[in-house]
Amino acid sequence: MKASGAVMGIGENVLQALSTAMHARTSQRRLDAQARAMATLDADVLLHRLVTPSPDRLIMILAALRQGVTAEMITSVTGIARPWIDRLAERADLERELAATPSPDPALIQKAAQAGIGAADLAQLLGTPLDTAAGYLSEAAVSLAPRPVSGSESARIWTRVPTLGNNTPNAPLGKSVVIVGPAFGRIGQSIELDHCCVHAARALKAAGRKAVMVNANAASACGPTDADRTYVAPMTAADLKTVCHAESPDGIILQFGGFKAMEMAETLNQAGVPVLGTPAASTVLCQDRLRFSTLLTDLGIPHPRIGMADTPDAAMDLAETIGYPLLVGSPADRQGRRKTIIMDARMLEQHVMDASVSAANPLLVEQFIEYAIEVEADALCDGQSVYVPAVMEHIELAGVHSGDAAIVVPPYSTPPRHVETIGAMIEKIALELKVKGLLNTRFAVLNDTVYLLEVRPWACRTLPLISKICDVPMAQRAVEIMLGMTLDEMDLSRRLLPHYGIRSSVFPFDTFTETDPMLGPRMRSIGQVLVMADGFGMAYFTSREAAGPALPLDAMS
Structure with missing residues (x-):
């Protein structure tokens, strides 16, 4: 197993620092859900699961300690040094005491705070609203400073x-x-x-x-x-x-x-x-796929057909209306991490059964534009005018996650007329959303039509790449806009690039050899390289050599 990231927690003692790191690692909602799930398992099951290291091991240790498993027993099955388990046992003892006390006194609240138990944890333990838990801390003269x-x-x-x-x-x-x-x-x-x-x-x-x-x-x-x-x-x-x-x-x-x-x-x-920067309402609108689709229709901007289904039959009917292939997922998955490509009715029927589509768990159904060229662009907007330094073309066809696709700047095969259309669309939507600062946009080009796929009014992973390739400090310029400057005052140049820049992704398939290497809407890459050269061929060849595996040197390789 390989970690995919890291966080840091700092506190006045080990438990405070650990609590901070736990909350930084994942959302409070996920922590609460994990705690509830672990509480349903008995001690023997927890001990059995603790033998094998996992991302949830810390939560499982706390759950086992809450159920009365001794620190010595946990040390024996995990191999974790006893002093660390003893510290966790102190927190578990406090949690049990809090859970058993309907109205904890200020002294106990203060002790809990010193052990890293904050308002959110307190609300979960006491079964009270967050405001009530915060009130307990306030009454005990505890505050975050x-x-x-x-x-x-x-x-x-x-x-x-x-x-x-x-x-x-x-x-x-x-x-x-x-x-x-x-x-x-x-x-x-x-x-x-x-x-x-x-x-x-x-x-x-x-x-x-x-x-x-x-x-x-x-x-x-x-x-x-x-x-x-x-x-x-x-x-x-x-x-x-x-x-x-x-x-x-x-x-x-x-x-x-x-x-x-x-x-x-x-x-x-x-x-x-x-x-x-950009108004909060604009960000909310961009993430509401149905409302945003309505806005694009009003602006006359082509985009994939989309709809919501809250029953299996409604999902099948909607699919027939939109047409296959489809991209389906949960409306709550605002970042599209769990989207699935559906090619026909049989696949959708199976997916609907597996996903248990209902009014409480609706399905977002979107047209998937197959065999299209995907194009991406980062832009600056001051509320009055828009600046697009360059357009980025994905070398893989649309459907591959933007974090996995190789990207070339300037576009290698997208016609100039489509580049102009993309620029016009970006200007129209950026001004409509009253963007002040950064904007990331994604498009699909198919059969001489440009479709707008997504708009994100914040910095995305491509921003440093476009900044380096075009020699424009996009993040600095965005801050200047937020502080009141205009694009006219910056006098940003619009010029043809004398070189090609290519971003290629690094994948873990050489380590995880049994993993399916097929790319799709879910991100698989673990790194990237950026190469610039005078010609497209040399830039792409060098980028593959850097990211691996290198391109073959002859037909027999």
Whole structure:
């Protein structure tokens, strides 16, 4: 097994640091679901599962300890050193005590907070709403407060820890802007967004602002001197509110934290935190596939036909209306990680049965444009005009995840008239959405028609690539737009590139030899390379040599 990313947790003791890392690694909803699932298993089953290491091992250890399994027994089946299990046993004892106490007293709440049990965990243990759990912490004079890791306010690395009583808050930097980085160090995504965060911090400093970073990635490309302060904290609305309450920033930038950061924009706005850039409503609209389809129809922009089905029969009828092949998935899967290509009615019938389609679990059914060329573009928009440095063409046909497909800049086979059409579509949709900052768009070109597939008003993995190939610091320019500059003031050049740039993906199939290497809508790559050369052939050949496996040198290879 190989890890796909990393997070960091910092606290005043092991349990606080571990709790922070757990919340940074995954969402509270997933943690709650895991805890409930483990609670249904008996001790013997848990011990049997603990023998084999797994991503859920830590949750299973806590579940076993809650059921009375001794630390000695867990050490014997896992091989984990006893002192670590003893620390977890302390937390499990506290959790059992809290769960058995309908109205915990302030002393017990304080003890729990010192062991890393926060409001969300407390709500789960007590079976109460989050607001009630937060009230218990408030009554016990427990609050989250930022604290420098070194103990000195001049330190650049900070965290947030539970504090007891009325502590004097640390002084904010003043005239600052908070930059939210990626939630965790996911391979194939995080390093690109970290690149954006670093360039954003530089742009803020050049504009005379202090840069405050929030990032839970231990392997972050953002060094300790890139930002004036870096908070090692999970990317949750509660943590971001804590940082903003302490720093009183002029605003917060979410566009470099990916979709997870952008979906918190409305919550932060309601809490009085000024979110810089694109309106939160535009982000919500882009992720609502049905509403967005209606908008594209109103704007006269071709796009795949789409619909929602809440019964198996409705799914079959909708498929006949749209036509095969189809791309199906859950409406809740906003990032498309679990989409499946359906080629005919038999495949759909089996999928509908497996997915248990119902009113509570509807199915999103979308036209899949087969044998199309997929094209992608990153753009800047200031609300009045749009700048597209270049269009990126996927070498694989549409249907391969954009993180897996090889990408060439400028387009190698897309006709210039289609490139112009793509630019016009981007301008129309960006101005309609009132984008201020970055925009990523995906298109499919088939039979002389350009279809708009997706719009994401935030930084995506291609942004550093297009910045390097076109020599345009896109992230810095986006921050300048958020601070009030216009594209006209930047005087960005539009020119033909004198070279080709190709991004090729790295896959793990040489290690996982029994894995099906067929590419599709779910991302499989674990890395990437970027190569630039005067000609397309040399650029592609070199990129495959770097990413592996290399192209054959003769017909017999």
